Amino acid sequence: MQITLHNVVPIPLKDKLQQRPSDIWNTQQTLKPGEWIKIKAPSGTGKTTLTHILYKLRFDYLGNVLWNDQDIRTVTGGALAEKRQQQLSIIFQDLRLFNNLTARENIELNRVLQQPHYETNMVDAMAEKLGVAHILNQRAGLCSYGEQQRIAIIRALVQPFEFLLMDEPFSHLDKANTAIAAALIAEECTKRKAAFVLTDLDDDDHFNYTRKLNL
Amino acid sequence: MLNILLKKLIKTASGRTRFVMAVIGLSVALLLILSAVQIQANYNELLNGKTNQDSTANFLVVNKEVNNATINATTLSDDELKRLSQLPFIDAVGNISPGRFKASAESYTKTFPFYTDIAFESVPDEFIDINSKDWKWQQGSDFIPMIIPNMFLDIYNFQFAVSQGYPQITPDLLKAMSFKINMYNPNGTVQYYTGRIVGFSDRISSVLVPQNFMDWANKNYGSNASGKPSRVVIRTKDPGNPALVGYLKQNGLTTDADKTRFSKYRQIVNAVVNVSWVTGAVMLLFALLIFTLFIQLTIASCKEEIQLLITLGAAPKQLQGFLMKRFFPSNIVITVLSLVVITVLQYILHGILQKQHIFVSAYPSYYTLGVAVIILLSLWLLNYTTIKKYIKNS
Incomplete structure (x- = not known):
């Protein structure tokens, strides 16, 4: 899967963005299959906005976004669900877990939405790796942010995808846990030959990025 | 597995009394309408049936x-x-x-x-x-x-x-x-x-x-x-x-x-059938309204969950299918139960009338079954369109 941006400008940030150069906003940019892309940006310049636009959660922008060759404004209903089940996975900055479900149920839900990519033992294996195996049967709402973030990472990795969108995915993790989580993400993306886009505030070397872009 | 998780997320318990009311209303409405059809069918059978005809009647x-x-x-x-x-x-x-x-x-x-x-x-x-x-x-x-x-x-x-x-x-x-x-x-x-x-x-x-x-x-x-x-x-x-x-x-x-002495009885039968029809139709209308409201309420109260499910990639069809499975079977049960009650009543009526040498069928008429099927189809359509509409809106 390839994502193309044609002169995309979020309407709320329009005035602010015209005053500074960007590799993404108001220009042509193609995120090619298999690319590992880091997007660095200070607060308030639209990292979350970009992630949401790429995932088709908001429409208040000028220009066009294409999934492969299709304008995402035309992808709706069943076709949109199909994309999100098979080609696009996401880790939200605000995590977005179901608080009333247990950690395991949150992960299971995304695993069984489509024909499962992994068996359920893979969930345990990943949870073991990230050190959250002991809270799997706890309600997600009762977990700490650090635990919730790791659950959200595992949830994103149990489904099939060609493109992984990550919005500050390690914001609640310490260095050691970040390294372990990044290694798991790298492993899963390599297995799938998948591309990813990671947005963050600062430079980092968690991954072997193909490109680093400024927002 | 998905359905178990969806069941946990999309709870219908909040409106249980409303649901019970809708079920009771729908049952009574169906009973009234189906009996009206059955009484009419019985009367037609009495008029046109071979066994009841005598040479002078017509x-x-x-x-x-x-x-x-x-x-x-x-x-x-x-x-x-x-x-x-x-x-x-x-x-x-x-x-x-x-x-x-x-x-x-x-x-x-x-x-x-x-x-x-x-x-x-x-x-x-x-x-x-x-x-x-x-x-x-x-x-x-x-x-x-x-x-x-x-x-x-x-x-x-x-x-x-x-x-x-x-x-x-x-x-x-x-x-x-x-x-x-x-x-x-x-x-x-x-x-x-x-x-x-x-x-x-x-x-x-x-x-x-x-x-x-x-x-x-x-x-x-x-x-x-x-x-x-x-x-x-x-x-x-x-x-x-x-x-x-x-x-x-x-x-x-x-x-x-x-x-022509049946004329008076016939007027009474007509009145009973008509009252049954109208009452049944009005009750059906209200029951359908309550049912629709119940579906709306359930979807509205789980709006956030449904939104997040769609964000994560749940297809509207998956959610519609799940919601149909939650709501529609009760309709089938109500319709079948009403038909069973009508069948039992008809059987009893058959027995009573037989003793007086008046012959009506021991089973409900095809019209009654037909009307039940039509009502069931309308219920399905109502469920389907309501669910589709409100899933789309959320």
Whole structure:
């Protein structure tokens, strides 16, 4: 899967963005299959906005976004669900877990939405790796942010995808846990030959990025 | 697995009382509507069913009431006959032609002597319920077949024979006897024919001869009196039809009251069926409204969960399918239960009526099943469109 941006400008940030150069906003940019892309940006310049636009959660922008060759404004209903089940996975900055479900149920839900990519033992294996195996049967709402973030990472990795969108995915993790989580993400993306886009505030070397872009 | 998780996320418990109310409302509504259909079906069966038909039920002899105003003026005009034949609840009208000549009958034998003046009437064959190979007459033939009312024989056997000390006569014996029929010309000459009774009827209380004999005889022996009928026989599907009874009354016509006595019962049945219909329809409407509201409420109360599910990649179809599975089976259960109740009631009714020699089917009619299926389909459509609409909106 390839994502193309044609002169995309979020309407709320329009005035602010015209005053500074960007590799993404108001220009042509193609995120090619298999690319590992880091997007660095200070607060308030639209990292979350970009992630949401790429995932088709908001429409208040000028220009066009294409999934492969299709304008995402035309992808709706069943076709949109199909994309999100098979080609696009996401880790939200605000995590977005179901608080009333247990950690395991949150992960299971995304695993069984489509024909499962992994068996359920893979969930345990990943949870073991990230050190959250002991809270799997706890309600997600009762977990700490650090635990919730790791659950959200595992949830994103149990489904099939060609493109992984990550919005500050390690914001609640310490260095050691970040390294372990990044290694798991790298492993899963390599297995799938998948591309990813990671947005963050600062430079980092968690991954072997193909490109680093400024927002 | 997905359904278990969705069940945890999309809870319907919040509106349980509403759900119970909707279920009760829907059940009562369905019961009322289905019983209305079933009662109507039973009534139609009683009217048209073979087992319940008797030979007189569907034929009525109609004439003007004889009172001070109509005395000696009871003939029915062409206009009146035309209007009768055009009424939707009357299938056919047969004129009863009166004989316009004088005739008498007497016995050939001395052992059973009698003599009587006699008059004939005739109706088209399709209104006669006697199938006899002798029921025909050809010009030149001096044999006249006759049909007399059963009542005549009864009067003779149980009244006349008893009081006069005469022997009783069986119908077969009477049919085997021939009579001498004298026909009088207006100029006074007499011609003789042989008459024989070929059948007994309950339908028309008159001495009947074949129509073509009557036409010929009226021409040859008839006076110039009006050939217009004073009586007609009508065929109708439902002699108890209140509309028919009302029409006859309005136009000063009269008929065998016994045959139209169902009219009053019929009005009551109609009223019951109509009340049942209307109540059922109104209740169905409210029950559907409550059901729709219940679905809306459930979806609205889980709006955030549904949004996040769609964000994560749940297809609207998956959610619709899940919600249909939650809501629609209750509709099927209600419909099936209503049908079961109707079936049991019908079976009981069948048993009760059978004892009174009234035959209705032991099972619900196809119409009842059909209406149940139609209602179920409408329920499915309502569920489907409501769910689709509100999933799309959330």
